[in-house]
Amino acid sequence: MILFSVFSSIALVSSVMVIRAKNPVHSVLFFILVFFNTSGLLVLLGLDFFAMIFLVVYVGAIAVLFLFVVMMLNIKIAEIHENVLRYLPVGGIIGVIFLLEIFFIVDNDYIPILPTKLSTTYLTYTVYAEKIQSWTNLETLGNLLYTTYFVLFLVSSLILLVAMIGAIVLTMHKTTQVKRQDVFRQNAIDFKNTIKKIRDI
């Protein structure tokens, strides 16, 4: 419970700092901090594999992409003096919609100020979930993903293929005037023919 409070509060504070930081590189670093804390929350939920994947994929790859994008935008720090309140109506509406969605999802019992629907009969019960033998995350995922949901799995590979080809098509610019090394031709040169004696001295 203490760890949950620590992780979630640091995640909330640093996600506010993502928006508030003047330097966009700093905001990306705060974004990475949000990812770290969220993976800590995933570990607390018992999803250890997903926490590690979160770290590897999001921090290792996507945050690097964000850094590249920030550096490509070519923003000088002095140029960011925009009016913050300009985005307030749109952002406020979206935020209110998110809050309403959360209120619809979460039961009233979790929010202390709202009236609860808890019945007050206290019955003794047995937690049968603790008595069954459980699999780890990784095994459960592997058993379902490659057999039951193999269509979705193959569709995801097609999505990755499209992403790969799209990235190459969008960013490749072949320049032809670059001189390249051809390693095979370099190694295949017969050294007897490279130096020739033209005349006797």
Next chain:
Amino acid sequence: MEFAPICVYLVISLLLSLILIGVSFLFASSSNSAYPEKLSAYECGFDPFDDARSRFDIRFYLVSILFIIFDLEVTFSFPWAVSLNKIGLFGFWSMIVFLLILTIGFLYEWKKGALDWE
């Protein structure tokens, strides 16, 4: 709890980084040595010509995107390797088809020259 070593590791790394920052605050003699010429930026003796935050080639971005895709491919193969004895031949071949589809993309980028650095 099996994540105790990671917690120990995090605490030690936090302490080490705090020590490394704090020691320089404690022992740096800031009074006599910080004349303004020392604090100014320099570039091999010149004044800095340009801003360091310049644009760079989009090729770095391409490499990073390709890294993400193969990173995800490796990620998909972890649960497959763990549960290979339970999912049978069907699971085996579905993973092989997955790898084949991604190999098509890999061959495409190889032939297109996206991996070459010119």
